[in-house]
Structures are given as C-alpha cells and as structure tokens.
Amino acid sequence: MTPIASETRHPPPGLDAAAIPANRHERRTRGGRCFEWPTVGLAVAIYGGWLALTFFHAAVPAPLLWLAGGWLVAWHASLQHEIMHGHPTRSRVVNDAIGWPPLSLWLPYPVYRLTHLRHHRDERLTDPLEDPESTYWTQDQWDRLGRVGRALATFNVTLAGRLSVGPLVMIVSFLVSEAKLCWGGDANRRRIWARHALGVAAVSAWVVGVCGMSPGAYLFGFVYLGAALTRLRSFAEHRYAARFEERSAIVENGGVLGLLYLNNNLHALHHQSPATPWYRLPKLYGKRREALIEGNGGLVYRGYADVARRFFLRPHDTPRRPTDAWGAGAP
16 A cells, blocks of 8 residues: 555745745734733643643543543644744744643644644645645545555545544654655754654653653543544635635634634634634634625534534545646646
8 A cells, every 4th residue: 555645745845934924924013012911821721731630640530631631732732823823922932932842742843833834825725735734635646545545545534534543644644754854854854853852752751751651641642632632623624615715614613622722613714814813713703704704605614513413424525636626736
C-alpha cells in the first residue's frame, strides 16, 4: 500500500507565514491594553490544570483522567490557534512563548503556526496542493493510495473514522512528512525540531519522571483523545464549493464544545475576521449572522450533535477534489 499522504501539507522550503499579510491575523492595537486578560486567564487555567492533573493523576479514576487530559490538550491546541492570530499581547515573542510548550508532544508550535496561516489564504481553501489543512486528495494522490489506503481515506471522511483512526492517520502522516523535510535538508525545520525535542523531553520528564504517570496513559488519554477532540472541531469546518466564500461552515450552539474550541465553531466568521479574539466572536456573530449565512451559502449546522447525526457513518464529502470543477491552477 502506498503511504497515506499527510493531511497537513507543507509549503516549499523558504516560504514562511511572513509572506501572508500579517494584519489579517494579528491585532496591531488593543485600545491601549497590553494584555487581553480573558486569554491570559485561559492560559493560566490550561497550564495550571495540566500540571495539577498530571501531578495528582493517581487519585483520578482512569476514565475521568482521560477525559480531562484529552480536554486540556485539545484546549491547549485551541489556545495555540488563538495565539498565532496575534493574542493575547502585542508582542509576538511573548505570545509565541505562551503557545510553545508541546503538551501534545507531536506538533511543534512554529510548524502549526506556519501551516495554519497559509491555510487562511481563503481563495485556496480545500485545495489539496495549496491548503496545508485540506483533507482532499488530487486524482494522482488518490490513485497512488492503493485499495487499503483508499478505504481508510474514505472511512476518514466519516465522523466515526475521523474520531477513531483519524488522529493516527494525521499524526503518523505529519511525522513522516516532517521527517522527509528534515532529511531533505530543510535547515529551518531541523532547528524547529531540535528545539521541539527539548520541549518534549521536558514534558516527558515532568509526566513520567516527576509525576510517575505511565507513558501509555499519557499518550492515549492526553495526546490521542486530545487529537480526537480537535478532529471533531475540524471535521465539518470546510467543504469544497465553486465559490471559496462558501467553503467555510458554521456550527451554531456549540455549547461546552464552543468553549473548548474558543468559539472557532463559528468558522466562517473566523475566516472573515481572523484577528478578532475568541471571547468577542459570539457577539460579533450575532451582528453578522444573516450576512454570514448568505455569504457561505447556508453551510450551517445546529450543533455538533447535528454534525454527528448527518455524518457519523456517512461521508462528509468525497475524499477526492471534484476534478470536473477544478481546472489547472484554479482556486
């Protein structure tokens, strides 16, 4: 079987997020404030909760430990997403320091930032060659997957597949792709991974050496379940449409998951206003709701239960990009 390509496609060496207009993503002024306190408080809650949960893990029943651990790692990923859009301070150095600790172990924050800001080139959304977060395949990629690979890729566009095998597909494919870049001579990637290895060593020393947690419990309960919760958010965020404005969805009534995802369930609004802080999105959504729904072609779900009802065992879309709608070089 041909190895499954990474769901996180990478840019050519030398292409940096700096090539994207920064003011689309980073707040240049904050009304004279140096800190966005809701996000600072959120960071304290996440890191403090993670330290407490790992230190006192032996006193927590395993199912509750896994649920809380997965929540914290997914919440941390949401915090990293908020940080890379220019929050909670006016200093990128400070912001990146807040988002850098690798609680998930497998994803370096600098790589996440680079690829995610490229994803915000909205005219290229869902393009498997240009959008680093696209889950679609070109016909050539699809042909090279092999029978087993195609079956797995098809299962991965159902919610059941995305939550069960999706994290494994994503993590393994990402690591293989990154290894190719490093071995291929990308010096910047090598530096990123060298620093990331130090962070992973520090997290591992705390979890295993100080707290005495088994590596397997952390990898499953925190890392894998955290990745699964993150995959739930991203599952229905984007779907191909001829107009790129109609490729970003809205999940209303996010409930507690809206807090976990820092209101990124209102995804069409996030793409329209990527620098708006998470705690202001619901009010802004209320003001723009009708225009947003008209603009995205009515791609709206009532909540994540609605997403599950529609797509738990049914594909969200074809895994291949629609070749009849995409010409060479078309967005």
